[in-house]
Amino acid sequence: MVNLPTNINEYVEPTFEDYFELLKPKVMRLVVFTAAIGLLAAPYSVHPVIALASLLCVAVGAGGAGAFNMWWDADIDSIMKRTCDRPIPSGRVTSQQTLILAIILSVFSIVFLGLFANVVAAGLLAFTIFFYLVIYSIWLKRRTPQNIVIGGAAGAFPPMIGWAIASGGMSFESTLMFLLIFIWTPPHFWTLALFMNQDYSRARVPMLTVTHGLMATRRHIFFYTILLSIVAVSVGISSLGGSIYLLVAVPLNIWFLAGSFRILLRNDEKAKADSFRVERKVFVFSIFYLFIHFGLIGVEAFLERAFLAV
Template identity: 60%
Template sequence: MTDIHAYDAPASGAAPEAGFGDYVALLKPRVMSLVVFTAFVGLFVAPVRVDPFIGFCAVLFIALGGGASGALNMWYDADIDAVMHRTRKRPIPAGRLAPGDALAVGLFLSGLAVVMLGLAANWFAAAFLAFTIFFYAVVYTMWLKRSTPQNIVIGGAAGAFPPMIGWACATGGVSIESLLMFALVFFWTPPHFWALALFMKEDYHNAGVPMLTVTHGRHATRRHIFVYTMVLAAFALALGLTSIGGPLYLAVAVVLNALFIHGGWTILRRTEDQAVADGYRAEKSFFKLSLVYLFAHFAALLVQAMAGAW
């Protein structure tokens, strides 16, 4: 396993001046889009109505907090990113952005996001956002990611908090509905990333990241994926029985979870020889399905709430 240390820029000279796109990439916009969407749904489906402008500001500051987490993650993980094929073109390992600049951006946006969310919504939601940033940047990035194959399981909580923060912006608290939205993202995260790890194992191995595929092998990872799809389905369907669920959401959840369980079962039954022979086609299909799965569940919650309002 690689030693934990901040990334040192190449000694050939100072990093060139970064462009606007590099700073955008630093905030992990694809991850931020998931944060924004789930936080917005959490806020919108809450039983307390929020002024549209305040709601917009709340989601904006949650997004900034998510971007700050991404910047801090890229600062600390630059040594890993430089080794992995899918991340080596990120701004820091590619030499377009100095590590110190990334750290400064992450810290500044963290403070700005937390303070402004407290002023725009409430201080409970702001404290929740501060804890989420800390959990992702310190607990997951600096500790779990490099020390345990449970990294993505426990660390996945950071990505599951945004809908709870959105709900807290509206209500000032936590409820069974927000906890089940958390559970939906939390139990989705391991099979999503483990499916990726099945066909990207060498990346994690070369970087010294103790992903489950590296420490326990692909066969054990396949078993874990199937177990988590079953647990995930239970929480996804349970969410449909709460005040924010309904027939439309339940219909979507039944179809998607049937497809997801089938995909998990297909992966479980495959041998490594079969996967290599077809280029991990089933694993890649499952990974793509997982992206649709989460978006569609939260979209169904949103449409269900809009239908209820009408």
């Protein structure tokens, strides 16, 4: 991590939009959604005010973690085409401002989640922020092609946090939701890396595509998609799932497997010739895949509560 010089001649006060972008709002959206599903799926009742306040703390914590990542990776972001317009590389926000924001948001979220919910949920949130900054961003990302495999755990904790908000602990079901995100993360990001490989190579980030080549990455994507399908079906036959979940999830996983198999069969020349059309389609699908699966878990939980209330 380095402090980057500003790209503008005169200092301009950052706008609210600049600060908000530091929080990685797209990632925050997924974090809050999966945490909310974890909270809903837990067989415990939580007062709506407590639930909303706790989820707000999770959102703030996710924003703090995102700001920490923006602060540390500013030098990489300035090199990569996909990230060079972020607030720090573009000179709209300084590294110091970002670090201060990250610390304030992180401390606020952990303390107030402990007050609103319980110590277990707050501890999990604190560990998630620590894991994302120290284990993934600082330690793994620039050192090993397994960065996204191990580091993916940071994005998999939110449903466990949601479950802990309601229950005060962890369970087999919350671990299944963790695994669903954890196993989904590698094929999702490796598919992105297939068509963004030059960016990672230029920034010297040892993604699997850079260290082992595109063909090896294709094989890893297919293998992890098989594992993901097993986990997804396991969720369906657990207390989290049900007939509605399986009715939708099974075809989704067949499609994902078919898409990853198509990626496996493609060579570099064919992929470059059509600008990685198949890889881009599978990448976009993988985003909807995760939202739909957690949405189905939420539907099953809602129907279960409605049935018990009758």
